[in-house]
Amino acid sequence: MDRGVVVSARLSASVIVFVAACAGAALAETEFRLELPAPDAALSRALSQVSLSREAAGNKEADAQDLFGAARADYARLIGALYDEGRYGGTVSILIDGREAATIAPMDAPARIGKVEIRVDPGPVFRFSRATIGPLAPVTQLPPSFRVSEVARSSAIVAATGNGVSAWRDAGHAKAAVARQTITADHRNQELAAEIALDPGPQAWFGTLQMTGNERLRSARLAKIAGFPSGEVFSPAALEEVRNRLRRTGIFSAVTLTEADTLRDGRLLDGELTVVEAKLRRLGFGAEVSTSDGGKLSGYWLHRNLLGGGEKLRLDAEVSGVGVGSGGTDYSFGARLDRPATFSPDTAAFLKTEIAREHEDDYTLSGYGLSFGLSHIFSAKLSAEAGIGYEWAKIEDGAGELIYRQMTFPMSATWENRNLPADATRGTYAKLDLMPFYGLGTTGSGARLQGDFRAYRGFGANDRFVLAGRAQIGGVFGSDLAETPRDYLFYSGGGGTVRGQPYQALGVRELQGGTLHTGGTRFVGLSAELRAGVTEKIGVVAFYDAGYISASDFFGDGGDWHSGAGLGLRYKTPIGPIRLDVAAPVDGSTGDGPQLYLGIGQAF
Structure with a gap:
């Protein structure tokens, strides 16, 4: 040509x-x-x-x-x-x-x-008079446009060639390549003949991993975290898994993993890994304020490589309920130590503890907890965690003082499939927490279940309009209301559940002959938002939230609903959108008057 x-x-x-x-x-x-x-x-x-x-x-x-x-x-x-x-x-x-x-x-x-x-x-449109490629791996999928009589687009030739080579690599032929390519244009008949010959090369196995760039992280731990599959049949997907493992540790600011140019001994493919370690320490903070929940300040300190083996230590502190008219100011401090690549490259061990002092409308809590366990990443979207722990809490309310002590067996699974977790325009998210607990002394035994499910759908150019939905569900099973730790119970109202209703406004009155306000054992929360971009930085939101609390069952006669709705503004920043929402009660007897919410990040 x-x-x-x-x-x-x-x-x-x-x-x-x-x-x-x-x-x-x-x-x-x-x-x-x-x-x-x-x-x-x-x-x-x-x-x-x-x-x-x-x-x-x-x-x-x-x-x-x-x-x-x-x-x-x-x-x-x-x-x-x-x-x-x-x-x-x-x-x-x-x-x-x-x-x-x-x-x-x-x-x-x-x-x-x-x-x-x-x-x-432009001249006339040419069509394929010949479109051949081979030899092909058994699972090769060629583009439908690469066939005789179709428009002879160059992109179809490129796609067919790329698919042919990729299929051989997926089958373990690491050095598959194009051996010969002949493309002839017949201008008289306006036809194009494309003939592509592939060279699969021998099937290859992973060899050894050469590592450079790690200064503080020990080489043995780097190899364990990477999980390079030496001895296994070559797979591009396996190489990408190694890259993902290294990136998600947060230890490195850059990760480069390349294949050796040639096969060693005619069948072994070695890997060459170069890493750049990130700064050891990181500090972050957040702030939110609402007329019903009060102000909340949070911060954390992170060490990425505490003992030289990739151990991550994170300290979190939070002060909430600042300036709120009822209840009081809450304080919490937590610490978590994670050790990656424990038992397997995708399994981490963790140890965490938390102490808290909470002033709620109907009780004051002083408590602490300690737990340890394992977390495992099954895929880029699915992860899970399980552990064992001990919790102690002292509750002071109108009935006096109670002590709750229990062994806990927390388990959780998370599905993350959003395009941008901080400001999603499409995808889904789900998290399910199940915590069986065994009461000591007068504390009851049972299980606490909590689920959070979210979905997003974008419309228009560049997803200018986004429809977002959220469903929350919670329940305590097996223990009586009076024997259940108070912080295990559910409330509705405030920025995390129903905007427009006061913080934790909806509960139940079951204890002390129905005179004591407390949380329920059943909870349902529903939220919907319509987000619209006005400019590249500014957006508006219309939303509706509803919540249900009961001490007996879901959607029964013994429970109550309330709801709220409002409008909001969003301003995009590099760390997430700044959120300003104004909401008012729509239904229920728990609130009166508008509520204001200000924070960083979408409401969900």
Whole structure:
């Protein structure tokens, strides 16, 4: 095929795309035109999208030298775009103030450019007269467009070649490659013959991993965390798993894993790993405020490699309920130590503890807990955790003082499939927590179940509109209400459940003959939001929340519902959107008047 540049003859029935831009003193005003012999909106759009001249002409900071360089580069880009449309007989002419750009020597580049004209004669559409590739691995999926009589798009040839090589690599042939490629254009019959020969090469097994760059992390621990599958049949997916394991530890700021250029002993593929360790320590903080929940300040301190084996220590502190009219200020402090690659590369061991002092409307809690266990990552989307712990709490309320002590067996599973967890526009999220507990002394025994399920769907250009939904469910089973630790019970109201209703406004009155307000053993929360982008940074939200609490069953006569609705503003920042919501009660007897919520990140 001839990829040369041909200056086109005079064109008729022009389709013109016009862009004018101011580009500083050297480029006062540049006019851009793209002309075709006949109207073709799709082709005009495809050519415009790859043109660097169009982009430079619309850039106010581009000068004449930038535009000249873009024009010379456009010959190859536009020819490539024509090939992708199945047009192999086209011509391209690029005129700079009437002079063909290809004929202007680089040293004679103009100091000022007033007009750039691109004239394209696309020529006829070619179709495949032959489309063969082989030998193919058994599971190869070729693109439907790579077949006889289809439009001979260059992208179809590229896709077929890539799929053929990838299928052999997936089958363990690490050095599969293209052995020969013959592409012949028949201009008389407007046909293209494509013949691609593949060389699968021998099946390969993983060899050894060469590691460099680790300074504080011990090499033995780096190898354990990476989990390079030495001795197993080669798989590109296995290599990507190694990369993902290293990245999610948070120990490294950069991870590069490459394959050796050749097979050792004709069948072993060694890996070459280079890492750059991140700073050892990190400090973070957050803040939220609402008229019902009060203010909340939180912060953490993180050490990424405490003992040289990748151990991660995180200390968290939180003060909430600041300035709230009822209850009081709550305090909590927690510490968690994680050791990656325990028992297997995808399994981590953890030890955590927490102490807390909470002032709620109906009780005051002082307590602590200690637990240890294992977490496992099953895939990029699914992870789980299980452990054993001990908790102690002293409850002070209108009935006096109670002590709760229990052994706990917490388990959780998390499904994360959102495109952007902090500001999702599509995908799903689910977390299910199950905690059986065995009471000591007067504390009851049973299990606490809690679920959080979220879904997102974007609409319009760049997901300008997003419909988001959330469902929460909770229950305590097996223990009587009076014997259940008070912080295991459920309330509704506030920023985490029903906006527009006061914080923890909805509970039950079951204890002490129905005179003591407390949490329920059943909870359901429903939330829906419609998010709309006004500008690139600013968005608006309309939302509705509802909550249900009961001491007996789900959706029975013994429970109560309440709800709230409102509007909000969002301002996007690098750390997540700043959230401002104003909500008011819609249904129920627990609230009166609007509530204001301010924080960082979406409500869910």
